[in-house]
Amino acid sequence: MKKVFLIPALFCLMMLNVASMCSSDDNSSSTDPTPVINTASQGTWRVTSYVDSGNNETNDFTGYNFTFASGNVLTATNGTNTYTGSWSVTSDDSDDDNPSGDLDFNIAFGAPANFADLTDDWDIVTYSANTISLIDVSGGNGGTDTLVFTKN
Template sequence: MKKLILIPMLFCLFMLNVASMCSSDDDSSSSPDPTPVINAATQGTWRVTSYVDSGNNETSDFAGYNFTFATGGALTATNGTNSYSGTWSVTGDDSTDDSPSNDLDFNISFAGPANFADLTDDWDIVSYSATTISLIDVSGGNGGTDTLVFTKN
């Protein structure tokens, strides 16, 4: 008789354990809120204080340019003489890599000129504040690492 009671009890415990393993209550599938990054970026103008492309410091390519991240996704870079238009957004990171991102991508797109088109990427956000946005991209093709830092003017 004791065996007859023990078997259903073990079955119930097993089912409870399986149910808890299948629960969707964990937060691992939720994405971080992009709003704080967007709010920081849209406040004022920014300059590139560091751009390293696969080990080559190319910061000087952007000397004198002010970047404006407008609400609605418009991006402009101007130095008073030249002005280039692009787009930007902050979205959930769809990769499963172990980069130092916070699961948000800072997406930048410029059609040209070539040095601005080099910024076109879905950058991982390393850190951000009201005055600094630090980004990184590890290339899937050649394995190079690019870093980009914007500092508020």
């Protein structure tokens, strides 16, 4: 009789422990932009993939090195041409399924047109010391854009 009671009691105790782990309200690390900012601002980066609504446009950025500098200054240079824009990483409180915990990687270029195409508030898919993977799902036409920076 004791065994019959013990198994359900252990099961209930285990389920309560799992539920308390899943309901943690501390998600500050997933919405803190500081780690992403620190990663991006270390060294120079290159675009290793840019797909605009199914069209691979990576070659538009071949030979360019991107620097995410302090003061939100973003510079892209290939030794001949230099384009300046802005960047930031911000916490986004919108209720979407952003895998990075609602952080936006914001990029803005005014010109030329192919760099202006990068202007968006990208969702961070993943980031590491060597790779930053971004995605944007367009609200207008429903197209999906992906952008991957790899550290030089």
